[in-house]
């Protein structure tokens with residue numbers, strides 16, 4: 001190995017390392033990934049919307065007073081997606097942004113209920129996402145997979161519709177691998193969704209609900225017990241329950257950690273108070289994700305830089321985090337090995353430069 005001319009821990013150097021690092025993204029929302037350019041293009045197409053068309057004005061628009069306000073703004077962007085062509089454009093452009101960050105594999109959370117209840121034909125919706133998925137893989141080499149999530153606050157009607165769309169053999173898209181539950185947690189107990197998760201799991205889908213983002217550790221227990229969660233979206237409040245942390249570590253249930261999101265929605269007060277270090281120290285498999293990156297003024301690269309600071313990691317530590325995400329993904333064994341080898345080759349090359 002050659003001498004390092006630059007301190008390998010210098011943040012600027014680490015940022016450059018992260019920018020080229022092959023990565024997997026496991027927790028990122030479809031509509032929440034719309035870049036300012038896409039949001040303004042859609043807002044211009046649909047001028048009756050209250051969403052600003054000027055990308056600069058979007059920065060203010062995407063400033064949230066609390067989680068409920070975030071969901072309100074989120075739904076105003078959902079309202080901009082009105083045609084199958086809007087769906088295809090959004091999906092393909094999201095893949096382009098992921099590819100730019102060297103994301104090789106992403107599980108994108110999609111809420112099909114929000115589109116079908118707004119009148120988009122279900123067949124056309126599935127065709128639009130699948131068409132974009134195939135084009136993205138051919139054009140950018142980024143593999144996309146889908147997680148269909150229930151918007152919990154929309155009630156059991158939304159749960160039924162989401163489950164139907166995810167399990168009907170005539171509709172279910174080839175790229176679908178998992179089943180989730182999102183939106184507010186307060187007043188939306190997880191156990192009521194058990195029958196829907198049972199059906200999705202029976203149809204071969206993995207269970208990946210949000211839990212412990214805006215409520216306490218009992219919600220994470222409920223997701224594990226009733227929804228048979230294989231990974232937990234956020235799981236932030238798990239840090240309040242040492243037994244839960246031990247359980248997550250022992251059963252190798254990964255957490256999909258999204259640090260900047262937790263600050264932007266005010267689920268956590270400051271980055272320095274984020275429990276990510278407690279997760280890592282308890283032996284929990286931590287994965288780094290971006291959630292709704294343009295809405296939170298972040299991207300996956302920035303989330304890795306934040307995690308490196310909070311966990312005090314050098315390049316090898318950051319590469320291990322990237323490998324955690326590959327390991328926790330629903331890729332097959334050969335696909336996981338391929339990306340992990342790519343991460344190792346890149347890291348060795350970087351440190352030897």
Ligand SMILES: Nc1ncnc2c1ncn2[C@@H]1O[C@H](CCC(=O)c2cccc(C(=O)O)c2)[C@@H](O)[C@H]1O
Nearest residue numbers: 029032111114149150151153154182183184210292
């Ligand atoms: N950080 C997050 N944490 C949790 N979820 C997040 C996060 N980021 C994005 N989401 C998404 O927000 C959706 C919420 C949608 C919702 O509540 C709702 C309620 C009533 C009607 C309708 C409708 O469409 O008619 C929708 C979730 O399904 C999820 O995919």
Ligand SMILES: [Zn+2]
Nearest residue numbers: 027210233291
């Ligand atoms: Zn989320």
